[in-house]
Structure formats: structure tokens, C-alpha cells
Amino acid sequence: MRGVGLMLSIPRLEIQDFPVAQTYRQDVVTGLSSIPKFLQPKYFYDETGSRLFEAICELPEYYPTRTEALILQTAAVPIFQTTGPCELVELGSGSATKTTYLLDALVQLQYPLVYVPVDVSPTILQSSAERLLADYPQLIVRGVVADYEGVWARLPRFESRRLLVFLGSTLGNFSQAECETFLAKIADSLQPQDYFLLGVDLRKAVPLLEAAYNDSQGVTAAFNLNLLARLNRDFDGNFDLTQFEHWAFYNKQLHQIEMHLRSLCPQSVYLSKLDLTVEFAAGETIHTESSRKFDLTELGGLLTELGLPTVKVWQDPQGWFGLLLCRRT
Numbered sequence: 001m002r003g004v005g006l007m008l009s010i011p012r013l014e015i016q017d018f019p020v021a022q023t024y025r026q027d028v029v030t031g032l033s034s035i036p037k038f039l040q041p042k043y044f045y046d047e048t049g050s051r052l053f054e055a056i057c058e059l060p061e062y063y064p065t066r067t068e069a070l071i072l073q074t075a076a077v078p079i080f081q082t083t084g085p086c087e088l089v090e091l092g093s094g095s096a097t098k099t100t101y102l103l104d105a106l107v108q109l110q111y112p113l114v115y116v117p118v119d120v121s122p123t124i125l126q127s128s129a130e131r132l133l134a135d136y137p138q139l140i141v142r143g144v145v146a147d148y149e150g151v152w153a154r155l156p157r158f159e160s161r162r163l164l165v166f167l168g169s170t171l172g173n174f175s176q177a178e179c180e181t182f183l184a185k186i187a188d189s190l191q192p193q194d195y196f197l198l199g200v201d202l203r204k205a206v207p208l209l210e211a212a213y214n215d216s217q218g219v220t221a222a223f224n225l226n227l228l229a230r231l232n233r234d235f236d237g238n239f240d241l242t243q244f245e246h247w248a249f250y251n252k253q254l255h256q257i258e259m260h261l262r263s264l265c266p267q268s269v270y271l272s273k274l275d276l277t278v279e280f281a282a283g284e285t286i287h288t289e290s291s292r293k294f295d296l297t298e299l300g301g302l303l304t305e306l307g308l309p310t311v312k313v314w315q316d317p318q319g320w321f322g323l324l325l326c327r328r329t
């Protein structure tokens with residue numbers, strides 16, 4: 001037998017499973033039966049889709065990931081000098097590549113390292129956590145498998161203060177109304193004196209925006225079309241991927257990139273496991289994603305209204321991307 005209880009140790013990794021809403025079937029039926037047709041962007045991220053998204057982040061035309069990383073390098077230490085010691089909760093942590101800038105800052109300031117990644121993919125969560133644990137010997141990870149739709153509001157707390165992080169301009173996938181609801185839920189889930197760190201893509205010259213979603217190597221097109229391959233696989237469908245094309249453009253009125261899949265001919269598609277027939281006219285589209293681009297003043301106003309006033313904002317020198325540190329009042 002070992003000593004008398006003095007060796008008690010805490011496991012460095014725990015992953016908790018919150019049930020993810022099972023609405024995939026219904027969402028597909030609803031979207032493909034609507035006029036105009038649409039599918040929710042969260043369904044891009046099967047294994048191939050997640051891999052293609054990582055490839056998008058490395059594209060020369062896709063500036064957001066690299067620009068946000070650059071900002072984080074400068075901002076990380078000042079962020080924690082503002083917040084003081086706190087636990088780090090990240091929504092949609094994914095590969096957690098950018099998280100290392102934040103963890104490095106915690107190390108540098110000699111603060112405790114408690115990281116709570118929240119992601120829908122248990123495999124990505126597990127592998128990114130293991131990599132971080134190997135790189136940061138003082139780190140404790142309490143991962144949660146969940147989607148963004150509210151379960152994270154009930155996360156157990158490990159430190160008295162929390163920094164909730166939502167990076168990569170994922171907020172841009174929400175409509176204005178959804179965005180307000182989501183941010184209100186975030187404000188609601190935080191306690192006074194907690195902090196919220198938000199990374200958002202900003203409005204800029206249209207050619208730059210459109211190039212980021214129409215890359216010359218066709219990776220974004222493959223990412224978009226993969227959604228049809230996924231539906232074929234999951235619902236035994238017969239989408240002919242050569243009869244659809246990727247279409248992305250900037251909608252100036254709504255300040256958003258829109259991605260669609262456009263039918264090249266009149267055609268009929270059958271998804272056997274849904275017993276669903278979908279008719280397409282030539283040129284008809286499925287709207288697969290909106291990626292809104294933000295105005296910092298406008299967004300700051302909304303955050304303040306919701307009880308999350310901005311305490312500091314960082315941007316890259318070109319003003320392409322913004323990082324907002326907000327404090328729960």
C-alpha cells in the first residue's frame with residue numbers, strides 16, 4: 001500500500017459528454033424542402049469536412065485564421081493581465097492551435113492552467129487535449145463534448161473567474177437575430193467579473209472577401225461540395241457532385257459572404273433513407289453558409305446592451321480582423 005493519502009492526485013484529463021441535439025435528419029428534410037433551399041453550415045464538419053476546413057485555414061487567400069493568430073500573439077499577455085488568473089473555456093475549440101498563444105501567456109504570468117474545451121467532435125477534442133497536455137506539464141483539461149446550443153451554460157466551474165473564448169469568427173455563421181440570442185445566452189451563463197473574448201472578421205474590400213471564399217486551389221469548393229457527399233453517405237442519396245458547382249459572393253446589403261451549391265441542370269435527387277425526392281431547376285441553389293462580416297462599433301454597442309461591454313479591442317494593422325475582450329457587468 002502507498003503512503004497515507006498524501007499522494008492524492010487529480011487526473012489531468014477528463015472529457016464529459018453532453019448529449020448533442022439529434023436533429024440532423026429533420027434539419028436536412030426541412031432545408032431541402034424549403035424555398036429557397038438551404039442547409040446549416042454545422043453539417044459541413046464530418047471528418048473530411050473538418051480536414052478540408054483545416055486546409056482552408058492554410059490557404060493564401062483565407063486571411064482570417066492567420067490574422068487572428070497574429071493578433072492573439074500580441075494580445076494574449078495583456079488579456080490575462082486584465083483578467084487576472086482565470087479558467088479558460090473555449091467554444092468550438094477544434095484543433096486548439098490558436099489556444100496555445102493563450103496558454104503560453106498563462107505560463108508566462110505563472111497563472112494556473114485550467115482549460116475547458118467545448119467541441120462537437122469527441123475525436124478532435126481528445127487528440128487536441130492530448131497534444132496540449134504533452135506540451136504544457138502544468139495543464140489540466142476538462143473537456144466537454146457538446147454543441148454551442150446552450151449546454152455549455154451549465155459547465156462546472158473550476159476557478160472563481162472564467163474567460164469564455166469564441167474565436168475564428170464562428171459568430172459570423174449566425175444571422176443578426178441568432179447572434180443576439182446567442183450573445184444574450186453567453187452573457188447569461190457568465191457571472192459578474194467574468195470575461196468574454198470574441199474574434200470576428202471585419203468588413204473590408206469586396207475582392208479580398210470574395211477571394212477568401214473562392215480560392216484558386218478549389219479547396220473551398222471541395223469543402224462546400226463535400227456536404228453533398230456526406231448526405232449521399234448518411235442518407236443513401238444520389239447527388240451527382242459533377243452536376244453542382246460552388247458559388248460564393250459578398251452580399252453587400254447583409255454584409256455577408258454567402259455560399260451556395262448551384263445545380264448545373266434540371267435534375268431530381270433521391271435520398272433513400274429520408275424517402276425524400278428533391279427537384280432542382282437549372283441554376284437553382286442550396287444556400288449552405290452565410291459568413292457575416294462585422295463592424296466593431298456596431299458589435300460593441302450590441303455587446304454593451306447585453307451586459308458585456310468591451311474593455312479592450314485589438315486589430316491587425318490592416319484592420320481586417322478584430323478581437324474583443326468584454327467584461328460581464
Ligand code: AVJ
Pocket residue numbers: 056064168169170172173212213220289290291
Ligand atoms: C468557420 C464559419 C468562420 O465563415 O469563414 C471558411 C467557415 N467557410 N470557408 C468562415 C468557412 C468557407 C468559416 N467559419
